[in-house]
Amino acid sequence: xxxxxxxxxxxxxxxxxxxxxxxxxxxxxxxxxxxxxxxxxxxxxxxxxxxxxxxxxxxxxxxxxxxxxxxxxxxxxxxxxxxxxxxxxxxxxxxxxxxxxxxxxxxxxxxxxxxxxxxxxxxxxxxxxxxxxxxxxxxxxxxxxxxxxxxxxxxxxxxxxxxxxxxxxxxxxxxxxxxxxxxxxxxxxxxxxxxxxxxxxxxxxxxxxxxxxxxxxxxxxxxxxxxxxxxxxxxxxxxxxxxxxxxxxxxxxxxxxxxxxxxxxxxxxxxxxxxxxxxxxxxxxxxxxx
Amino acid sequence: xxxxxxxxxxxxxxxxxxxxxxxxxxxxxxxxxxxxxxxxxxxxxxxxxxxxxxxxxxxxxxxxxxxxxxxxxxxxxxxxxxxxxxxxxxxxxxxxxxxxxxxxxxxxxxxxxxxxxxxxxxxxxxxxxxxxxxxxxxxxxxxxxxxxxxxxxxxxxxxxxxxxxxxxxxxxxxxxxxxxxxxxxxxxxxxxxxxxxxxxxxxxxxxxxxxxxxxxxxxxxxxxxxxxxxxxxxxxxxxxxxxxxxxxxxxxxxxxxxxxxxxxxxxxxx
Numbered sequence: 001x002x003x004x005x006x007x008x009x010x011x012x013x014x015x016x017x018x019x020x021x022x023x024x025x026x027x028x029x030x031x032x033x034x035x036x037x038x039x040x041x042x043x044x045x046x047x048x049x050x051x052x053x054x055x056x057x058x059x060x061x062x063x064x065x066x067x068x069x070x071x072x073x074x075x076x077x078x079x080x081x082x083x084x085x086x087x088x089x090x091x092x093x094x095x096x097x098x099x100x101x102x103x104x105x106x107x108x109x110x111x112x113x114x115x116x117x118x119x120x121x122x123x124x125x126x127x128x129x130x131x132x133x134x135x136x137x138x139x140x141x142x143x144x145x146x147x148x149x150x151x152x153x154x155x156x157x158x159x160x161x162x163x164x165x166x167x168x169x170x171x172x173x174x175x176x177x178x179x180x181x182x183x184x185x186x187x188x189x190x191x192x193x194x195x196x197x198x199x200x201x202x203x204x205x206x207x208x209x210x211x212x213x214x215x216x217x218x219x220x221x222x223x224x225x226x227x228x229x230x231x232x233x234x235x236x237x238x239x240x241x242x243x244x245x246x247x248x249x250x251x252x253x254x255x256x257x258x259x260x261x262x263x264x265x266x267x268x269x270x271x272x273x274x275x276x277x278x279x280x281x282x283x284x285x286x287x288x289x290x
Numbered sequence: 291x292x293x294x295x296x297x298x299x300x301x302x303x304x305x306x307x308x309x310x311x312x313x314x315x316x317x318x319x320x321x322x323x324x325x326x327x328x329x330x331x332x333x334x335x336x337x338x339x340x341x342x343x344x345x346x347x348x349x350x351x352x353x354x355x356x357x358x359x360x361x362x363x364x365x366x367x368x369x370x371x372x373x374x375x376x377x378x379x380x381x382x383x384x385x386x387x388x389x390x391x392x393x394x395x396x397x398x399x400x401x402x403x404x405x406x407x408x409x410x411x412x413x414x415x416x417x418x419x420x421x422x423x424x425x426x427x428x429x430x431x432x433x434x435x436x437x438x439x440x441x442x443x444x445x446x447x448x449x450x451x452x453x454x455x456x457x458x459x460x461x462x463x464x465x466x467x468x469x470x471x472x473x474x475x476x477x478x479x480x481x482x483x484x485x486x487x488x489x490x491x492x493x494x495x496x497x498x499x500x501x502x503x504x505x506x507x508x509x510x511x512x513x514x515x516x517x518x519x520x521x522x523x524x525x526x527x528x529x530x531x532x533x534x535x536x537x538x539x540x541x542x543x544x545x546x547x548x549x550x551x552x553x554x555x556x557x558x559x560x
Contacts (some may be wrong), residue, residue: 019376019380019381019384020381020384022372022373022376022380023373023376023377023381023384023387025369025373026369026370026373026387026388026391027387029369029427029430029431030387030390030391030394032427033407033427033428033430033431034391034394034395034398034431035394036410037403037406037407037409037410037411038394038398038402038406040406040409040410041402041405041406041409041410044409089301090301090302090305092293093293093297093298093301093302093305094302096292096293096298097298097302098292102302106302106305106306108540108543109306109309111539111543112535112536112539112540112543113309115489115490115493115535115538115539116532116535117493118493118494118495118510119495119510119513119514119517119528119531120316120493120510120513120527120528120531120532121312122517123316123513123517123521123524123525123528124312124313124315124316124528124532125312126517126521127312127315127316127319127521127525128311128312128315128316132326132327133315134311134315134318134319134325135311135315137326137328137329138329141329163308164308164309164312167305167308167309168309221396221397224399225399225400225401225402226399227399227400227401227495227496228400228495228496228499228510231495231499231514232495232514232517242399242400242401245401245402245405246401246404246496246499246500248405249401249404249405249408249500250500250503257409260405261405261409264401264402264405264406267399267402268397268398268399268402271397271398271399272397272398274397275393275396275397276393279393
């Protein structure tokens, strides 16, 4: 029966509108669970007692919340920049390796760990670098006392834990571009009298810039939206945006609906801008490679 | 050019240490009698593993996680695969819908997705809010690109038009073509999408915590509860999570013959 009806519809595929019918379930899903909820969030954030207003935005940004945004942005910039720089260096070291199996194993490791995060990761860092963690104990035995100057439960500790997923993600993002650097370009540069530094400064880096920048955006968004790792590692102690929004949802802090929505909308804009920047730059990088 | 051996070795060893020590430390911690005063564990034991795995809540949360991961992966497979096939075969323009959905899925952080779903659906009389149903849809939204990417890559790598036309000229319907001709040809893509979604949802904490709370406890929720009061049992649970993530990722690498998946879309339960 189903087969038959599809067959008869098949005959009408010349009509333009028909080609959209099989996509209807998907479009309904997107509207129902992506677009409408977000639009209603935005409209609720703009609604006050007297209709459309920006008053929620003015009132939501108390010094405490501003501090949360400052922390989140700082954390994201730090872990994204470190991720980009260190990830590129490690990726370059990986592809410099002459042994195929070393390359494959390390790429597999990066691939697998990109998927890590959240609660188990946070807990692994407590075991490793907590006040009685293994690395803490090892360092203590050779006379280096991490505590009390460093705390894994602080924003610095959080940055270190974030690096655990930012680093492999960067490696996976930048590998294709690094592999695209041709050996001939280096040979040509050297033949023309450049040294390695000049090759990087004037040949390789300018080629890599779009990929590096677009990866930075992805890593920034990745860190800005992260919640599970922060919540498990530091609980409510570290004041970042996602932790604040989550505590508003759970009702731990009483706040008018419109204010919570205003925070969420501002964060959403920040992350979506990053994703937009990524897509734009990644598109450019892809075109220039072709 | 290449990096010289000295620097290369140092960098790779540091990288390996950073990535592996936390996992190994957690594993050893979970089988140590005590390991917070001395350089080496004071003794080895399986007590914590025994304790934590014999609890009823352990089996319940593991089952819940397994169930929601499986349900999400199946539902997404059914939603995405036929639509993606159609887009590749008949309506290439519509691929932009998939791209926008993927970008939104990555671009809407978990906490904001949870907040916006609660805001909208609590005012609507559907059996969604405060039930595992809403979690299923939220998890589908979260892991959409993990299903779409591998399936789209697989569809790109075969000649969809020729296969479909061959099948249709032999009298096959659109549905038969999808099931008997296209699906067998894109099995690795569908399978790795399925596994990616499964492992993402298995590790999901944020949406579960904020949307269903204690009503539907999953494995990561159980793990976080333990980190607050018994570190050693929590470490056994963390090891289990790591093993699930590793096994699934290795399976994917094995199925797709190494890295058919672009990174960037792959961000799990942060």
